[in-house]
Amino acid sequence: MGNKIDKIFSDLEERMKYFSQLGVEYLSSPVSSSASSTIPKSPSFLSLRKDILYCQRCSLSQERKNAVPGEGNQEAELMFVGEAPGHDEDVQGQPFVGRAGQLLTKIINAMDYQRQDVFITNVIKCRPPQNRTPYKKEIEQCAPYLLKQIQMIDPRVIVALGKVAADFFIDSDLSMSLLRGNFYEFQKVRIMPTFHPSYLIRNEGNREIKKMVWEDMKKVLAVLGKK
Ligand code: URA
Numbered sequence: 001m002g003n004k005i006d007k008i009f010s011d012l013e014e015r016m017k018y019f020s021q022l023g024v025e026y027l028s029s030p031v032s033s034s035a036s037s038t039i040p041k042s043p044s045f046l047s048l049r050k051d052i053l054y055c056q057r058c059s060l061s062q063e064r065k066n067a068v069p070g071e072g073n074q075e076a077e078l079m080f081v082g083e084a085p086g087h088d089e090d091v092q093g094q095p096f097v098g099r100a101g102q103l104l105t106k107i108i109n110a111m112d113y114q115r116q117d118v119f120i121t122n123v124i125k126c127r128p129p130q131n132r133t134p135y136k137k138e139i140e141q142c143a144p145y146l147l148k149q150i151q152m153i154d155p156r157v158i159v160a161l162g163k164v165a166a167d168f169f170i171d172s173d174l175s176m177s178l179l180r181g182n183f184y185e186f187q188k189v190r191i192m193p194t195f196h197p198s199y200l201i202r203n204e205g206n207r208e209i210k211k212m213v214w215e216d217m218k219k220v221l222a223v224l225g226k227k
Pocket of ligand 1: 082083084085089094095096097098100101122198
């Protein structure tokens with residue numbers, strides 16, 4: 001028994017050393033186990049997409065025009081995860097196509113990627129009324145879809161855009177300003193939290209915030225071996 005516990009601790013220590021060499025500062029797993037246990041069994045990306053499009057798990061399904069599963073490369077090394085679809089996304093059924101989306105596209109292009117090279121999605125797949133912040137319950141009910149997407153795509157890095165996305169992956173009370181700029185680890189994927197493009201838009205004249213986001217993206221590129 002004692003030996004078994006020693007072995008668990010020494011394995012854990014090895015694992016922590018490995019991640020710390022990779023620059024990961026914290027290991028976390030904030031998504032509740034009930035969410036992981038309801039991961040849909042969809043056998044393919046297409047069937048998962050259909051499950052999301054016809055989902056009725058929560059009341060947001062009653063008010064949406066379209067569910068927004070996400071789009072891009074199903075084998076992407078890099079994923080961007082935002083909060084929830086807004087008005088334009090609800091109308092078009094695509095993620096990040098409004099003003100914040102145009103800015104996200106610029107960031108992706110500045111990283112020398114096209115939108116179709118990466119995978120773009122949100123924590124929740126349907127628009128909350130008046131773009132309010134999603135409720136905890138809605139996030140929990142929708143979580144299995146994002147978890148399944150991550151499992152299928154198996155990206156190397158996920159950029160978490162804004163606090164809702166950061167909270168999905170990282171178990172911390174820190175503000176975005178303190179969270180951003182560091183890598184975290186979620187189910188063996190490296191997570192880089194950064195400011196949401198809408199926040200950049202709301203603070204348009206603030207060059208500091210822009211600079212911070214770009215610094216974060218440069219760290220992502222370094223991990224991907226691109227810079
Ligand atoms: N904001 C988000 O978080 N996601 C979108 O798809 C659009 C705006």
